[in-house]
Amino acid sequence: MAHSDMDGDSAQKIALVMELRSGGIDHKILSIIETMPREVFVPPLFRNRAYENAALPIASGQTISQPYIVAYMTQLLDLGPRMKVLEIGTGSGYQAAVLARLCRRVYTIERYRTLIRDAEMRFATLNIHNITTRFADGSKGWQEQAPFDRILMTAAAPEVPEALVDQLKDDGVLVGPIGPESAEQMIVRVRKTSTGILREDLMVTRFVPLVAGVAREV
Ligand code: SAH
Numbered sequence: 001m002a003h004s005d006m007d008g009d010s011a012q013k014i015a016l017v018m019e020l021r022s023g024g025i026d027h028k029i030l031s032i033i034e035t036m037p038r039e040v041f042v043p044p045l046f047r048n049r050a051y052e053n054a055a056l057p058i059a060s061g062q063t064i065s066q067p068y069i070v071a072y073m074t075q076l077l078d079l080g081p082r083m084k085v086l087e088i089g090t091g092s093g094y095q096a097a098v099l100a101r102l103c104r105r106v107y108t109i110e111r112y113r114t115l116i117r118d119a120e121m122r123f124a125t126l127n128i129h130n131i132t133t134r135f136a137d138g139s140k141g142w143q144e145q146a147p148f149d150r151i152l153m154t155a156a157a158p159e160v161p162e163a164l165v166d167q168l169k170d171d172g173v174l175v176g177p178i179g180p181e182s183a184e185q186m187i188v189r190v191r192k193t194s195t196g197i198l199r200e201d202l203m204v205t206r207f208v209p210l211v212a213g214v215a216r217e218v
Pocket residue numbers: 062063064065088089090091092093094095096109110111112115136137138139154155208209210211212213
């Protein structure tokens with residue numbers, strides 16, 4: 001990498017971290033965002049924009065989420081080092097890599113084979129060994145590995161999928177975008193309690209949709 005590129009990268013990274021800090025992201029998550037090489041997760045064409053606070057296109061017509069949203073949803077999960085976490089929508093693998101720094105193991109599901117394969121290669125390159133991937137329809141969760149302490153959806157569903165709530169431990173938390181495909185969605189946090197479900201609607205957002213079934217195309 002040319003020297004000038006590195007300088008550009010680190011200036012952008014500092015600006016990004018400052019922006020996230022003023023958006024209320026805590027110190028621990030900021031340091032993960034600072035040290036996680038997002039350029040590894042974006043396509044070569046967008047590498048010079050890796051530290052913009054923006055969602056970027058990835059393969060299969062999908063997107064890598066905006067860093068603020070990754071940080072915000074991670075914070076909402078309130079992770080602990082012994083937790084088992086399920087992510088729906090591996091995409092580039094960036095969000096999973098961030099989660100993996102804060103919990104025991106991440107199980108992540110993606111409906112595009114190409115995305116899963118590329119994400120696995122990135123985890124290996126970065127020596128991340130506590131992520132388990134699966135090519136499947138994530139809206140059904142991962143029955144064999146349930147129950148989970150935390151579940152993160154990174155694709156939007158019209159309603160909180162019941163199968164996912166079923167796979168949460170008692171007092172477990174699910175975070176994700178809920179709402180119609182072609183309109184605004186809300187990032188919600190759902191807590192499963194012995195007396196029922198507590199739902200908080202927290203922030204307006206826009207995500208790619210959760211689509212049933214695995215993709216036939218790559
Ligand atoms: N977490 C990703 C963001 C990916 S965008 C990242 O950090 O890059 C959402 C992803 O959810 C897309 O890759 C999309 O293919 C995937 N997705 C949509 N519906 C799905 C489903 N039913 N099961 C698994 N993955 C799904």
